[in-house]
Amino acid sequence: MTHRKLIPTFIACALLIASIAHAELKVGDTAPQLHVQKWLNGQPVEKFEDGKVYVIECWATWCGPCVAAIPHVSELQTKYKDKGLVVIGLNVWEGNPPKVEQFVQKMGDKMNYVVAIDEGGREGQSAVAWLKAAGVQGIPTSFVVDQKGKIAWFGHPMEMEPVLEQVLAGDFDAVAHAKQQEQVEALGQQLNAAAQAGDWDKALKIVDELAKLSPMMATRMSVIRFHILLQEKHDYDAAYKHAGQLLEGSAKDEPAALNEMAWAILAADGVEKRDLPLAQKLAGRANELTEGKQPQVLDTLAKAHFEQGRVDEAIKLMTTAVNLADGDLKSQLEATLEEYKAAKK
Structure with missing residues (x-):
């Protein structure tokens, strides 16, 4: 993979x-x-x-x-x-x-x-x-x-x-923005301390404060909330409900955020419950937004299909990804494509 x-x-x-x-x-x-x-x-x-x-x-x-x-x-x-x-x-x-x-x-x-x-x-x-x-x-x-x-x-x-x-x-x-940045920086330091201490409940509260303080950061903070719920608290129901809300809401037109969440569902270490259909929806929307021309997104969508047993579709998507990629990424995708083909035999 x-x-x-x-x-x-x-x-x-x-x-x-x-x-x-x-x-x-x-x-x-x-x-x-x-x-x-x-x-x-x-x-x-x-x-x-x-x-x-x-x-x-x-x-x-x-x-x-x-x-x-x-x-x-x-x-x-x-x-x-x-x-x-x-x-x-x-x-x-x-x-x-x-x-x-x-x-x-x-x-x-x-x-x-x-x-x-x-x-x-x-x-x-x-x-x-x-x-x-x-x-x-x-x-x-x-x-x-x-x-x-x-x-x-x-x-x-x-x-x-x-x-x-x-x-x-x-x-x-600029003055108001500079003041806001000072508050953001202070909260960022608190978030770092909470993460280092493993206090994820406190981290979630700080993430919400940052989202309210800076609307421009709201979607980014919402994605971070998803990661904390999924990878640290292992509250899978809450994580997947939140991701679904993002898919229908603030992240619906942000392919990078959607692809990031989909890949985390599919591949993050320590995740014991993976919502594969949701990962497919997230990656599918990201692929739609990027018009099927981003190899990283196609890679994610292919993996979502592969993990659900749809090997032919995974091979088709990965073949497109390989053709669009170059350099190290192309080599990595080619190796994944061969694994998908081997799984079909």
Whole structure:
């Protein structure tokens, strides 16, 4: 089977939030310079011009959630282009320009914004100046740069549109946002402490507080609630009820979140009761949203079918996934495909 490392999302989130409190680069600071080895897709951006709003979208070809977010980021570029938005897809933590160029070329119009390859390979200068300086430990991460060249916000690209609208309209309250971030950071530290102590009831309360405090984080916090219920408290009925509500509610149009929950149901260690039909529904919706073109999502959906004994359908889906993938992911999917074929014999 394909092996994906299931990161303990709730702990990762808490650590991320807590790390921001000690970061060098914060909201309100002047945006750092971009260090670019090569520009792809459109005109190079040599400097941030006054009056324009920029999104620096940090991504990599190997990052499934990054790839899953590309259609949404492209939609934002199209939707707000006439209001002065410039999106720059900053490829980081990769160090393989030919692979990136091939990926961008293959995406075509589905990646309709400027793309820049970080200078300096896997430990690139832009990654250090932006991600490391901001205390960010994972991607995808988007930075919103306002009309004065200041960092207005940074976080997951699927959560940035409300802030982006305010920044473009000139209505963004940076002071209020900074105060809110201080509260988020404090709660993040508490969440980290609760997770480290194994106090999952307290962790759930903090997750709910974070969701109320920051509506942009509400769906992410809801997914974390699911992980805690499923993988830590082993309250399967509550976990699956919650996932079903997310499927019908706030996560219904978020393929990355849906796929993440489906894979956890199918493959997370220590889960003794797996709701395979629910995993199939979650992955099926994610596949619908990504138009059947995301190999990671197809991998999840194939596994859901395979675990329910529908080997032929699993083989069909995995074959498509293999044809869409490249690099290490392709090799992993090919191995899984062979296992599915062997199971049919």
